[in-house]
Amino acid sequence: MNSKDTMNTKTTLPDAARQWRADETEPAADLFALLCQRRGWSGEYLAAIDVSEHAVLKDLDTMVTALEEIRRSGGTITIAPDFDMDGISSGVLGYAGLKELGFNVNLHIPDYRRGHDLTPEDIAEINARFPGTTVLLTCDGGVNSHAGIRAARMLGWQTLVTDHHQELEPGSQADITVDPCRLDETYALGGICGAHVLYQILEAYAAAHQPFKLWAIRLLRLFAGLGTVSDVMPVLYENRQLVRDSLSIARLLHVSAPKTIPNPWGGMDPDPDAIDIARATLLQLLATEDHDPAYVAAFEGFAALLKAFAQAGKVRDIDSVNEGFYGFYLAPAMNSPRRTGYPIDDCFAVFTAPSIAERLAAMHRVIENNERRKELTALHLAELNDGDQPLAPWVYFSAAPGGMYGLLANQMMEQLGHPVVVVNRPTTPDEPVSGSGRAPGWFDIITTLDGYDELYAIGHQQACGVKLRTAQALDQLVTILEDSTRVTMLTAGDAMHPTGDLVLGAGSECDAPLDDTEPLVELVRRVETLRPFGHEFAEPVVEIVLDGFAVKSIGSEKQHLRLTTATGLACLWWNAAEAQLERLTEIADDATAQPTRFLAKLQLNEFLGETRLQAVIERSI
Template sequence: MIAPLRRIRRRVRAADDDAAWPAHVPPLLRRIYAARGIVNPGLAQPRLDRLLPPDAMTGIADAAILLADAIAGGRRILVVGDFDCDGATACAVAVRGLRMLGARDVAHAVPNRMVHGYGLSPGLVEELAALEPDLLVTVDHGIACHQGVAAAKARGWRVLVTDHHLPGERLPPADVIVDPNLAGDGFPSKALAGVGVIFYVLLALRGVLRGRGAFAGPGPDLAALLDLVAVGTVADLVPLDANNRALVAAGLRRLRAGRGCPGLSALIEVAGRHAARLTAADIGYALAPRLNAAGRLEDMAIGIECLLCDEPARARELARLLDGINAERRGVQQTMLDEAEAAIAGRVRIASGAGAAPALCLFDPDWHPGVIGLVASKLKERLHRPVVAFAPAEPGSAVLRGSARSIPGFHIRDALAAVDAAEPGLIERFGGHAMAAGLSLEAARFPAFERAFCAHAAGTLDPALLQALIDSDGELQPGEFDRFHAEALRDGGPWGQGFPEPLFDGEFSLLECRPFGQRHLRLRLRADGRGAPLDAIQFGGAEAGEPAPRMRLAYRLVPDDYRGGDAIQLVVEHREPA
């Protein structure tokens, strides 16, 4: 196993005693909020009444009018999604929301990764012509689809682009574009996922329709869509700022109350999770991978059908199908990851840190283009370096598709833009944001791209950023190793990107160690030589060798729902000899 040196860094900050915290929030949770810059109790778990209004988003008023006119005219609206979880949930939100708001003719489509490639391409537009749309709405893509938008406009269609990815120097020729990352956009939160953008467009549309007297009362309750918004937002790893936390928390409340759409309820069931205790981590590790697997290996149309299905029995059938595809995806991913590690083992000195390559580019002609993003992500986590992984766009293709993943402090889309500017024509197309991006190029140009990208990383990446840091919330006191605090931590979120789940560190004595599965460890520990024995689990822990008799651990404290009662468990994220 190639692994970087890791260092635990504490981010402990005392809570403000003057803040009017509710009595049920324990001091431990107040301290954790303070470490994340939250000193106002209202911002710790923001509610929907604190949601930012849509008015400041560029183009959103025009988008609402465009949609309202299409609904009034009985025109056919075609929603075109993307083949990841954010794109699938955004498509489902758009279709469900437009129908709730009175649209009578709404269709949807999604590109097939292997056939069409990313986004709205001219080839996809040609296929969509059979649906005879009047208005085409992109969700979670479109800002970089210049040729596809132009092809749609050439057919006489109106085009509304809704996206959250960073725009390039020029914009596509759409009728209206809504993207909070447009230059000059005044919307305070730039962290919305694609599903959040289309949800905001629907909020603005409802406002226009109210003004036109379309409803007898206030109109449909669009909060019914927040289960989907929560899943797409968490899955896309956008920062959970206060606005996104309000959206995700509201969606989680619906799912926990059993009021999620049948497709999500079925996915929760097939993943072996309990809806009443669902967390953002469950979305990220259980629901999102099953939806994403369809777009990676098969066709995301299956995932979107599951999210749009209102018949529970059929939703369960689709969820089981997605579960099977995800199992296949795990096997393909592990094979590719093993091959990638074997390929780099001889040319990267990561363990010592000395002479290590600042970035990596990998390509294998037998890799699957739908899984390279996961391989890049796993390698980025293990090596703590920016990684770009490539595969043929389809078997035998002369075009490669690449997925790039980065570390904090190295903006991966800007890095691709710099390479593109330095060597025009080297990259065919690219897009993305700070931590993740995608690109395509000719296979013959891979060596040139590798040299240019790694040279850019070497010249701009601060070596200090290559030190993998584990941010800890400090030590837990003996009286905090209990179910009360474990549940308070679980329910104190939603936790996620930019608002990390609480992680603690401390020294422990090893009482017992048992392997389970092929790569995992169950541990019995005692905290710093005192207190009652504690159960712990380390996923993938067997790959790090035998645990030392005394260890320093970075861990999460969670309720042990398998044993129930007052049982708790430590989930070990990192261990080193004490």
């Protein structure tokens, strides 16, 4: 059964299925059952997507055999990862895992300025830094890096490629390639991340040759699950259990801050600076056995990054360590160096630096750089909105670092509601142009641009790199995007206008009132049992209808909003004060205003031992 969970439309149900109405003697419908019905989440579907068994990737066994021969012969592997969060996860997983398994192994730090493909310059750099290399092992890349692989083979190196990107003709040039998107692959779920591919290889190797190390290797699911969420892989089938396992391991590395800071209510508040990383449950377990220092360092680094985010106010308790933390805090921070031009070394140093103090310091620098990234994003967004943009609203020119194009395209896409491409501004008609494209779920950029000689896109359908052979193709790109969007809009219908899974508020069209919180609290608790949420299994959203509210700016910089209903329900809207405060204040002060509608997610907030329902607004309707 196919679940339409990201662009669903609300189904009209018979009156008997309504949660409430004026006659309160009628039985209330089950809100959770109603939500599942509208999502298409039958019991059979939910059971099917939780099945984690999967086939063996092609040539995985061949690579396992090759690895054992390399270990026995004393060969030296140099790992060449990509530079995004999945690449960092892959590199750390591979380095820690191979070290733990007794290999001679080096970890190459990639240069994002060269792009995602492995280049001859990368190979020369590896050869200069690690002259004893006999084997090149790529992760999260390499399947289409023909020039780089040729350069490695010319040095006499054995070439092993682990990747998850689509293999293109004429195919990989490596000695052995393991990739779920190989041209001849039949693996059912193509959407597994690069770190997951390498994890499967190491797990199979340990099972075949060092079964006493299986427990240690399986703990590296921490990094494979992180790569899965950060690379926006579908949270279905084997990926679901992988993400669950990853979060469980991450929570074993969380240490609660001791409560030593007096607060105005006579109690004590947590002091994140006093967190003792060594007290993490998993680190204490690892300390009872012999493990390679590089292996232990990877987990100590993760514990250190949790402390750093606690000090930054982003991880308040163990419940904060969830898939949202991976996707909205950790991955953006680790991806920030290439957005700002900052060196990527710190992202790897978090897991590989000699001491815990150095790993913690590296994570603090990464977080600080991410704050700079946010400032730069705002600056360059102003350039797109207010500057000279002759090809708007489809193609925008930017002077931002190339690594920021995707972020900027996504922001503009969310503003405009249609596909957007952000590129460098060319100086001559014959100059090549490159950038990034972002599109709503109903528009496929790669498919749309396929077949045109002067331009192409590579990556994911709604998030991809876009290249033009010359600037003369820019007008053609605009025409293609505009015409294709119009055609798609005629056929996409309701899919272009997502609604809440439930409508909450006063009125006959609503499924439940907001002032009766008991059924809503029960709904939230039952929805939580379906985690993890993510790509292709999105977290439910509700439409809330507010008929009167008070609004106030909150936060250290008054950047957030809190809307409070007459019955005390708090509706939080993060980073919305600048854009929304004036409008919402006018509505709140107008006694004749029509009810205001928002899309939001329901949450439970624990405060002073009391559980309270709150809504987190995503956007107004």
